[in-house]
Amino acid sequence: MSESLVDGKRITLRDVATAAGVTTSTVSKVINDRRDVGPEVRQRVQETIAALGYRPNSVARGLRTQRSDTIAIVTDDLEGIFTNSLMRGVEEVASAADKAVLLCNSYGDREREARQLSRLIDRQIDALIFMSGNRVGPRPEPAMEVPDHIPYVYLYEYGPPGTTAVLPDDQGGAALAVDHLIERGARRIVFLNGPTDWEATADRLAGFTAALERNGLPATSDLVESSPTWDPEDGYATMNALFERVPDLDAVFCCSDDLATGALEALHDRGVAVPNDVQVVGFDNRSLAIHQRPPLTTVALPLVEMGMEAGRLVLGERPIPESLELRVGCSLVARESTRS
Amino acid sequence: MSESLVDGKRITLRDVATAAGVTTSTVSKVINDRRDVGPEVRQRVQETIAALGYRPNSVARGLRTQRSDTIAIVTDDLEGIFTNSLMRGVEEVASAADKAVLLCNSYGDREREARQLSRLIDRQIDALIFMSGNRVGPRPEPAMEVPDHIPYVYLYEYGPPGTTAVLPDDQGGAALAVDHLIERGARRIVFLNGPTDWEATADRLAGFTAALERNGLPATSDLVESSPTWDPEDGYATMNALFERVPDLDAVFCCSDDLATGALEALHDRGVAVPNDVQVVGFDNRSLAIHQRPPLTTVALPLVEMGMEAGRLVLGERPIPESLELRVGCSLVARESTRS
DNA sequence: TTGAAAGCGATACCAC
């Protein structure tokens, strides 16, 4: 390994310049791949850099260029069920672009958020992502004014009018599920919806209805029942309610995998065979889905892709369009709770 | 809101100095709460700062002080099952100390890790946490040499000899479970272990054995059976195997909540009542535990606390002790799968 | 093509 310290201190641009017999300007140009450097000088400088193990100090560079090559994620809930995958997407594109990702957890506390935003701005961050890991819904405007030169988007949540949000295409995802069921022979499909105060439930319901109609099936309101919570226990009860109302149902689309586990249990307790008598589809593609009996067909949220989109947006050169609602497509994960 | 821009640029220390009729040195002293500033001057400067909405530029400060007030987490797997809680702990102590947290995902790829470490060092980070979110095990030494002045610890994994690791007290956690069961009248307790190539299983087994002996109960090897995987399906099968070998068992301690769900199902299918005939305890306190029938008593991993400890260690003034293995205590979450 | 020098925004040493 080459010597990268001199007198116990890091090698600087100046050290390289001295060693290579040029000035700091020239070394800087080489580092930044400028064209106005002669080939032999460039070569010599590069060799010196390698020999000395020089690495540019990004703090100094940041001071000079007024950029920090850093983006920040500010989340309400770092322990949200979807946060890791969303973050992974952001980290992935950021890392590929040699940007760093700062992480802040506001716990939904405005004062805390204001303090954190303030610190982030002090750090000269280049961009900002407001993220929810739990639930799509409105987020109030930033707890402190964000300077104009710092672009920001909302991820898995949305801000005030005029801002940009990256969201899953819940409606399309629901349609995917219904199409899949119909393809596999289902004709009496019911929708086991989640709590109606969650926005995703309205979108998924819309997708359900639209898909039925598009396929020439009646979309009557008796086919839909909303569970008061997302708990499997309520999924169980709601499934039973649906069954009583629509005894000839041959498929059930559940608004979440959790609800679907309850539904599966209810069907099992009634002696209904899945998928032969009734087919079941969930939503979210949580890890528990694969461990159900039978393994649950479900609609996967494009979490990583959404994180990547958010990252690309804030890192992109072009300004972020106003009032953009970027819907990222879901995908269907076929397992054994639907026919093959 | 006060004017915090001048000519569209941020207010600087110089602007404050000029406005307050002092020099930059004095303003700097006020900002840093130095004592060598007269009360009336300090007052005046503070008012100017407030009036102008001045905020120090941490990049400039970082260049001068050679610190960045930033720590980094480098993880193998950002989507690990335990990452969010660990990160929350780190973020919490960091945020409280006005430090920022950088997030890097190496995917376990050494080259990627080397690139990221290099970038982090370029950014003058103050400290480093290597984190696993999935599994306690050995992690090879950092993919690139970390300068001496950057302290680092391992979180939920451990490094080469001589390094410091923050780990859960699996052994103590297992003992907690056994004590709990014995307290509730269990005398024939079996241990449904996980895959033996996971280190946690050995620790939990040791805790199980030690607790039995401490309570004067025989700790024979027929009381233990290891599941080949963590899948509930294998938990189901292993539970049945244990039952056949120890027909008079009155409690089962499972090495994970996932295994416990399989065990619960096996007991249910055998017509065994939980907790009246057999009591069940899991491990991990995953969110699914509370939705079991009956809700599962389990041992909670101290994830947030571990993250906090790791953060405190790397942020602490005192140097990190060599070869420290910091075991953080688990806690028991009593629910209805054990008697009350 | 190469270099000299100013300056990004702070801190800290040393006079006064």
Add this chain to the structure above:
DNA sequence: GTGGTATCGCTTTCAA
């Protein structure tokens, strides 16, 4: 107690 000033490491005109 307050101020002058060198400096942290790099980028960027502008001359040569």
